Amino acid sequence: MTDKKDPKATSQASVVPAATASTSAAANASKTGPPPQKTLTNKELKELKKKEKAAKRAAAKAAHGGANPDQQHDQHGKSNNNNNKSQKPKTASQLKKQMNSAKIKDTDVKIPAMFSHLETREQRIAASPTVASIVHPSILALTLKISTYKVVGSSTRCQSMLEAFKDVITSYKTPEGTSLQRHLTSHLSHQIEYLKTGRPLSVSMGNAIRWLKQKISQIPIEMSDEDAKVQLKEDIDLFIQEKILYSGKVITQFASGHIQNNSKILTYGHSEVLKKLFKYCAIEENKSFDIYIVDSKPLFEGKKLAKELSSVKNIKCHYNLITSLSSVLERSSIDFCFLGANSMLSNGRLYSRVGTALVAMSSKNKSIPVLVCCESIKFSDKVQLDSVTLNELGDADDMINTKPFNKTGFNLQQYLNNLEAKKVEEQNGAGKKGQQQQQQSKKEKDDKLLQSSQKNEETLSNWKDYPSLNILNVLYDLTPPEYIQKIITEVGALPPSSVPVILREYKSIT
């Protein structure tokens, strides 16, 4: 327990996880069990809270000066009240404070001036039991996957999120004194808050959440909790089927007419809908055609698509990076360009993976028709004119590597750093030397984990030391409507100027 009260730890970021790692190690085996069960037994809860309080005190001394007294008060309040009382609306803000207290501000972030207004993932939530008691493990797992780009793509994230919500609803128990209709929404909001720390929500996720909250509020009062939960889960399933899976099928039907035998198709990155389309055309309709996949750093999503499609017998895959785009267009006479979407904006612009605009522009200039396949759930009434005012910033450190790599999440990184630090401390005993070694070993871990050659790591690994040097990593860009010929959705094919029409219809459907 001594390393909990480690005053010599300099970086804020390492302190809280150090404390939490030890508490989680010291905590009882119920760590493996689902947290909602823990809240049933007050005694265990109280014990845990006491330990956390001690940990928090140590952590809060170094990290959060102002919020500290509030936290302690909250902890105290929670352990004193019984379970039912602690779930009253009063604790909604308490929960929020709890969550906020677990956030770590990453002060080391450097963003180019032009983009400094964009949200960064400054505040990470450490994997602490305080959070674990609020947030469902499925959501924890999902956030980890999303933040490390394991689950990536608008439809995929939306679907996974809804599946995770089904788990949350299953394990949910309405506290006394309130009803499911009223309380479940706020419970879900905490989950969503945690999800947002992985990556900002996409438009499809936002639309789905709005729909779900509406559905929850529409549950009749007389229905029992069990029935309500079952109904909600069924509704979610239906929603996924309708809006994501079947939409994909309908879009495929509409779009497959464009793909003929021996045609050459250009596509960028990875899109679920397009993958289904290509597979359908090759397997069901038995057409054989060529696909040119264009890909880019740092996510290399095109490789995923290439892996799936290269094993399909009628498809010949070509893989290129975006720098060779003009050569590809010059050399091979492409028939169509299919693009996927993150969302369609109300002024007809396509908000999609960064690089899409370049592909669309080059295709248009070579008179290649550009078709976008997009489910109606991705339509948004936002309006945006360029890619700079609203975008998502990724981690700048992803760009340092000169080779593709596997991203390790923030939490994993912290955990591994702490393992290293503990090892080092055991060897040397606590001391200033330990700090430096910790920093060094942290850097070594970085090197190993990032799996890049030593020489390349040298070039930009200390980029933050140069005040004039910045790295930009935005994830999305905006394609103007003049580059897009047709948008294919499950409600029909339309020109980009007709997006508001779909929005009107969509609103009336739900």
Add this chain to the structure above:
Amino acid sequence: MSSASHVASQKLDILVDTFISKLKRRQITGSYKIATETCQFLMRVISTSRWSTPQEFIQLIRKVGQRIQEAQPREFVTGNVVRRVLAIIRDEVNGTGDSLNNANVNNGAPSAPVDTSMFQLLSTVNTSSSTNLSIKENTRGQNDLRSVVIQGIRELSDEISSVNENIEAMTVDLIHENEVLLTPTPGSGTVLNFLLKASLKRKFTVLVTESYPNDIEECHLFAKKLAEANIETVIIPDSTVFAVMSRVGKVLIGARSVFANGGCVSNAGVAAVCECAKEHRTPVFAVAGLYKFSPTYPFDKDSLIEVGNSGKVMPFEDSDLVGKCEVTNPVFDYVIPEHIDIYITNMYVYFFIFINLLFQFILTEVKHHTNTQNILFS
């Protein structure tokens, strides 16, 4: 006598062969290096070669030039240097007075070569005197010619090495304060010098594209050097070009070779960047030393673009993809002349339509010698 000349020709062959194998094996890469090496090589060739008439001399150089151009057909700099040397030789042979003046004239005011060549056409005295020179004063004339030509090549070599300094002199007029520049060719030393020099007088921001996978290491070094000079630098991935283009004031590219129609060959990805700039009405500057300007015409664009290591695009770690996908890694890109607004060279600043004039100035001496233009076209 024959054995001596035999030995000499053997020496020559050895020289030529070593240089050609260096080129073929790509032991020399990069336009600048190749240009300077070619100059050295030609100096050595000229000192070891044996010929009886200047016409033979010219033929010899032409043959050598042909061979080295074929050694690396996509490296047009070799051909350009040989053409300049031939121009020097012809000037000397046609005896337009002081050969030093001639060499200067090549580098100096554009009007002078025109006058001298027109003058040559009209005057018969000079031509006859040159032939007299060749027949009567054989050996002495040879040596004179040799030393003069070598002097000319030395000056050409100096010009090539001072390309960067001359280009830098024009920077200040072209960049204003607080500008945002984009450069998609981080491997270009000329661009680097340009920016470093400009930073002394102006404050601006530079966006550098990564040019993954071929130039990414150079990009990182480039960005570091700029940052060390306290220039605001931002590294952006190649895909982000369209997204930021609306905020960019000027695009600065380094060209590898420039052709007669004003088009140029540059790194992969540059063509898309220039197209993007055109869409946004952003001016594009290309910097290139005069030795990169080639009078060849890019009829066959495919042959211009070299294809590199596909393993960089799809490494063997993606083993399940490697056999099944077709992967290409073009190293170069051809940029059409309409996408480039201005060429900045160590001599002048050119608009592509007027590139033809430029070639006239360099090549007037050879213009009316019909054969020369054919041999060195790829």
